[in-house]
Amino acid sequence: MSTASVANHDTSAHDHHDHEHHGNFVTTYLFTTDHKMIGKQFLISGIFWALIGGLLSILFRLQLGFPDMSLEFLRPILGGWLDDAGHLDPTFYLALVTMHGTIMVFFVLTAGLSGTFSNYLIPLQIGARDMASGFMNMLSFWFFFMAGVLMFISLFIPTGPAAGGWVVYPPLSALEQAIPGSGLGMTLWLTSMTLFIASQLLGGINYITTVINLRTKGMSFSRLPLTIWAFFLTAVIGLLSFPVLVAAALLLIFDRSFGTSFYLSDIYINGEALPNTGGSPVLYQHLFWFLGHPEVYIVLLPALGITSEVIATNSRKPIFGYKAMIISMLGITILSFIVWAHHMFVSGMNPFLGSIFMFLTLIIAVPSAVKVFNYLTTLWRGNLIFTPAMLFSIGLVSFFISGGLTGIFLGNSAIDIQLHDTYFVVAHFHLVMGSASFFGLLAGIYHWFPKMFGRMMDEKLGYIHFWLTFVGVYMVFFPMHYIGIAGFPRRYYSWTNFDFANMYTDLNMFVSAAAIITFAAQFIFLFNFFYSMYRGRKASLNPWRSTTLEWTTPLYPGHGNWPGEIPTVYRWPYDYSKPGAEEDFIPQTVPLSATPESNLPHEQEQVKLEMEIMKDEEEGLVANESKH
């Protein structure tokens, strides 16, 4: 076998060598079809958008925490959106909230997370040369890029960007008379989102096809790393739910521009009765949340996948309950489609529907709980190495618990009556979906940085970044639970109009200060990221001593990933600290027959089968060689 594969190795290495020379700046960095570069493109754009989204949140946190402060020093950026006293315009406040949500949910946590890691890791971890369609993959990025350009432009138009909340419920989002942001800003929002969805579908089809068809020899579904399972299921969810958002958006476009009445009915605004009758705003809510809820899992599953990988590697232990993890992810995938109306308990829909969705919603808490218990058991009796990636993964589990538990309150329609659209909801989803996924993204960057750029990020800076962010996130979002229980409504420019909410100025100030510090801490990461890219310590081939395939590629893998033959996989990806084995990890490429000392009884059985296959192959290869 060895001679044959070496020979094969040489020929294909030559092919790739030739191929590499054709690249110039445009084909290597811009219109590239290499999944690794596309992943990096998504990553850099994601970081850019995270900064914009974070900055917007700081602006409105300044208003909420320090309502009397003059923001005159921001006039160069905000211009006419400040009044004479230097306070934010209330309409622009709503625009900030809307854009913060849209950018964070779609551009950062969907494109930045799935886009980066699905692209980067799927071929590397399943042993493929590239995505099934490199061209579609490239299109996926550039559709996303165009979506971003439109959204960015909308921030600067005179009427302001969309301002109806990230859910853009009509009639507010359909009527320019209702809020200026529903004019050109909303048109740009809808166009941008349509392009974005096209990008997601192109990407999703690719991820699914690649995982199903391009796995290397031996890489059965039961040997896929959990990251790949997560990316795969995420793509399935996206493929099934994003088109529904297109439908919702399309009908909204019709209502806005062509006089239809899908969502509009009985409206008298600005001294004028509109002709629309018979539409239903609740229809839009159903369509929106049919994507909107699965979107939560589109954002969260990849983060959970990354965490599974990082926690197993750095605990030097197999992930506990590999099959249970897959089953719970499958459960979440299916259930995510039938819980959407729990966002609408008090929308005026039939209360009987509310009961049904309450039952379905609380079922989805079970697989989530199973995942948490499995993470905890993985840590138990491990040999834990706290790389920055590991710290962020533990942080993720903490957020997932904290935010997940408050979901049990909100999923209960009786309790939701009081909590709906208060800061309790804000606290809930920022922890469970926002911060948890964001930590997954960061864990992924810290963990795979050596593979992406061939260098290490500085660990100490990573630690400082983690602790500031971890403490900071809790200081921002934990107090919001109290504010929410007290009944403070969301999307309020100020609460002083109401007696019941005319308090907690101190707590809001504290939250805002914590938000600013947390945001500032991200610059430590930015420095670490860009500095290490060029000046970081050179990485070794397998710096985390991990078992998965991506660490068998060269330090700077070319287009095609492996210079020679694609490695064959002989075992599952979590053989850490196996009893009897000399090292505390056995890569997936090591045959069972080579490790008789550590094989489990059932694996000993498989050895025979494996030997036979290897023998067959060898004969095949020799026959091939002789033909040449």
Added chain:
Amino acid sequence: MYGFLIGVGVLLLLSIIWMVYRIQTLVSVVKGSDKKIATGSNKVNAILFILFMLGTGFLMFWYSIKEFDTYQLPIASEHGVVTDRLFWITMAVTGIVFLITHVLLFIFPYKYQYKEDRKASFYPDNNKLEIIWTAVPGVVLALLVISGWMAWSDITAPAPEKAHVVEIMGSQFQWDVRYPGKDNVLGDYDYRLTSATNAHGIDFTDKNSMDDFPSPVVVIPKGEPVLFKIRARDVLHSVFSPHMRLKMDAVPGMPTRFWFVPTKTTAEMREETGNPDFQYEIACTEICGRGHFSMRKIIEVVEPGEYQKWYAEQKSFIQMNPALAEGTQAETKELAENN
């Protein structure tokens, strides 16, 4: 000048941080710790997890207990007692889970931090455990859901026949209130009849509307069922009365409803809270535009006798503006129907 000084200060600070960073990198290279699997930082991080747990845990308990009366609003409706009880039961159940899982999550890193001479135990699965921690949360959640469902069914059941009806209409950016008058039946409305003098779009050709009357505040009797008929004139709004534990969206084109029984008059609440200016309030909780944060309406809960008296004294729309009942209105209606 200040700007310049601040700039210099920031520059200095950044260069100091930069120097420290470079020095620690060089030191770690010299010490060879960059080659080690786990450095001293491993222990520091493990300890920090424990400190984090103790610190934030203390903060949480301290603040939750100290501020309880601030964030726990007094309850003023019958169903509010039920939903709040559910809330606190759920809080107890999830609180226990929260504490146990977090204690484990932060103690494990300390206890099982990397030691060169130890090997992690190879423990890939245990089906019994998986079944236990699927079934137990399943059962607990089922209990929570069933109690929630029973409360929800009661709250959303049809209002009792004798409920006092109040219509609340949201528009940018105010609430308008209409009472059905002596007949206890609200007159028809059509949004096309809306005008400066007829904000509700009431159809005054309908005889039920003759005794309908407006009110600047929502007045309701204590201890008797009240039905809010909720609608919106332009965009979505949402009626939220925090003390009543009441929330329902106002949807243009689709009237909604919420009934409840208030249990404390405004005067009683003033005594209970010790705040002589206490008012029950309605706020808007569905984003509706620029003035979303200012849609305030006051609810006044009074004794039933007082309520009857107040109700009888009110002047109807027609009494206040007789022009509404005259032919002008019929013409507009005709116009509207021809549209």
